[in-house]
Amino acid sequence: MSILIDENTTFIVQGITGREAVSLTRECLDYGSKIVGGVTPGRKGRVVHGVPVFDTVEQVVEHDGGNVPDGSVVTVPPGFTKDAVFEAIEAGVKLIVIVTERVPRRDVAQMVELANLRGARIIGPNCLGLVVPGVAKMGGIGGPARNTGQAYQPGSIGVMSRSGGMTTEISSTLTAAGMGVSTAISIGGDAIIGSAYAELMPLFEADEQTKAIVIYTEPGGRMEAQLAEWVAENDSRLPIVAFMAGRFMDDEAMKGMSFGHAGTIVEGKEDTAAEKIARLQEAGIPVVERIDEIPAAVKEKLAERSAA
């Protein structure tokens, strides 16, 4: 099992004729994903790695005998992202991965609100998508199929990360430790994202394959506090281990600066690395200092659970 996608998941790529979209299409197809069409307005009739290109999402549905694709990977420029996502949601697509960076917050909030109204889910923006090792991936996560295979082996750990690159680094560490990954999700680096940790936890909770969760976190925002609250309110069977990057941002000299991702801007006193670490630890989530400490920390938490 897995969460969000499986071997039968079909999806489209919006903005498929863009340079990055062309390579992510190749990578996903090579990995075994089912891409049923692409959309770029004005480019109907083209073909990208065997995937037919259309002007509208509606045309893809028509071409596929009325079947609405399960998902869409959106790679259009920031000024057009909201329109593309609205188009997918209104066509009935239920899982939308937004790769695009620098989408204004108001647009993200509008997309998320429409998705909520229509029962759709958004991952991202500013993310690399998600992968179910050995089964399928949706987005550029892990890179070419061969490299994705090297870093991501099937296993029992669910990974959620605000950094796309670190999703792979952590998963590779879990793979090397023989633990493997159930589903890994690059949730996006912006201040407002479609699915934060706490919003994905119920899905992992329901996934039998997943035995523990590893998250990658950063300063900025309240999503770690939200996760801590979720853990306190739900009697989850899943132990969680966190890694916090950007501790140096707590230095006085770094105040008011953002590093790495747009979402790391510290807007309140709850947003600092130190504050988040304290909150997570209070909720029983150990925060490790090094990536290479993650496998041992997960094993320890699992052992605690089975002893209890």
Add this chain to the structure above:
Amino acid sequence: MRFFEYEARQIVEEAGIPVTKYGFTRSAEEAAQIAKDIGGPTVIKSQVLTGGRMKAGGVKFADTPDEAAAHAAAILELEINGHMPKGVLVDPKAEVKQEYYASVVWDGTRKQPMMLFSDMGGIDIEEVAETHPDHVGRGHYSNLLPVSDFQAKQTIAATGVTGRALTRLTPILARLARLFQERDLTLAEINPLAELSDGSFVALDAHMEMEDEARPRQKELLAKLEIEDDDTRESHEPSPFEAAVSAIDAADHRGVIQGKDTGFEGNLGLVIGAGGGSLTLTDAVRSQGGSPANYSEIGGNPSVAKACGLAKLVLQKDGVEKIAVMMSIVSNTRVDIVARGVIKACLELDKDPGETIAIFRIPGAWEEEGFKILDKYGIEYCDRSVSMHEAARRAVGNVQDEGVAEPKAERG
């Protein structure tokens, strides 16, 4: 980006929220003229993008135009928290009956904007929220539906405000909520929002911040406020290093590089990436006892010239002995191209790459090609089996060994 108060007031005024008859100027003479036109006592306020103006002496009261000119002259010369004022705002000294607080911010958890209102204005809202929670009203509103006045009314009424004040404040808060959305703001704050002795309700101070990502579609507003494209309103002036990195990045569309050195003073130059990887590696170097000379980010697939340019700038920084070239596992970045770039940087500066590069740890596609080049120059490298922290430890060790072998001359 943050707006100056005089700009924020203009934004508020255009949204139909009443303000006092104020004037902005960069000269003391003009300040006197504005004070004369206002007639009566005035307040002279420094226009700086930082808080704590009052404490720093950046806000002064004047009874006459001459006094206004004298205060303006002093304030125009007064640096506050490292910022020189852009000018002064001359405002009538208002006779305030009651101060309120009104703002709109993003609630990232709910993913909706939230109105905040208090009948205890003029002071820090976080403090009011802690000490008098019943005096703070909150109201979320939809991103999709138009803002209705009743939502503002509810938020205000929650604090116990009723009567004429409620009916006069409601449209002001509703307009602020609409303004927040229409102008892509991340903070829209009026504090104090005052009822004056003549019964009018006006914004006496305004603080507005707009999302950088939205600048392209807010061009019209920015043009009206005479804010140029290159006026980025960063919290600090870019250092020469930061400006030089930006210039190299802008010169070539392949890949993205960023560099910062404000607040960094170490001896180990960092040529690192990408977003999360750079945060992790900067922490890793520090936790291993190292002292980074800078922060950097390599993203996407940069050209040899770009990687070389970044590495050269880092190597040319004062006090930098060696560079560590490290990234988390990459999928798009060509490892061999980065390797070529950093080696070229060393050679162009007449440095031995094997001595200068403390460690090279970029696992990913094309790593075999990269390793071949690194071998040729005797550079210490590692693959993904060596963790990011272990790589950082080796880099720090290589810099410190160097320090022992060739102690730097103490400055006399």
